[in-house]
Amino acid sequence: DAGVTQSPTHLIKTRGQQVTLRCSPKSGHDTVSWYQQALGQGPQFIFQYYEEEERQRGNFPDRFSGHQFPNYSSELNVNALLLGDSALYLCASSLSRRYNTGELFFGEGSRLTVL
């Protein structure tokens, strides 16, 4: 059983460009959350998707947007990239009914570098 898979694993962009990151949740999981982890910091919550809707959003600007597809996979889009967007972007999947148990499964992340 594949866990959470993310693509691409690494990418380099320049300021002002746009990026799309992809996540396939663990089989059977219906909820996807996205986190940003800057170097030396803990992950910060960007948003969560459930039933193809954004259920909750963290303190991130509108340049960050997402989508969840009927098969529960998800995309994170970042527009007008800034140098400060350089980070590891983590996707976590879970079963909605078990979310508050903390049983999230994380992917290994997509490392974005903005030059």
Add this chain to the structure above:
Amino acid sequence: GDSVTQMEGPVTLSEEAFLTINCTYTATGYPSLFWYVQYPGEGLQLLLKATKADDKGSNKGFEATYRKETTSFHLEKGSVQVSDSAVYFCVRGGGGSNYKLTFGKGTLLTVNP
């Protein structure tokens, strides 16, 4: 807002030493508390959890007790192994309809043989 403060690292120990990583959290509401671990080259994974005051979470020899009176959730292990070398994150759940997990900054643990 919600926050978690954990002991800054890095922490370097010899095998079989005792480990404590301190963690405190903001006391708004009644959050669940977790420790997540990130082994080299792997994704974050749940190590242990506690959902209410005085609960003790345990796994793989690690323990942490949810202390409401001191708003703490310190991670302990009596005898660490080289394979425990990893980054450890103390995490606060949102609770209820708040699905956000709030992470501490992480503590890098290196265990030498």
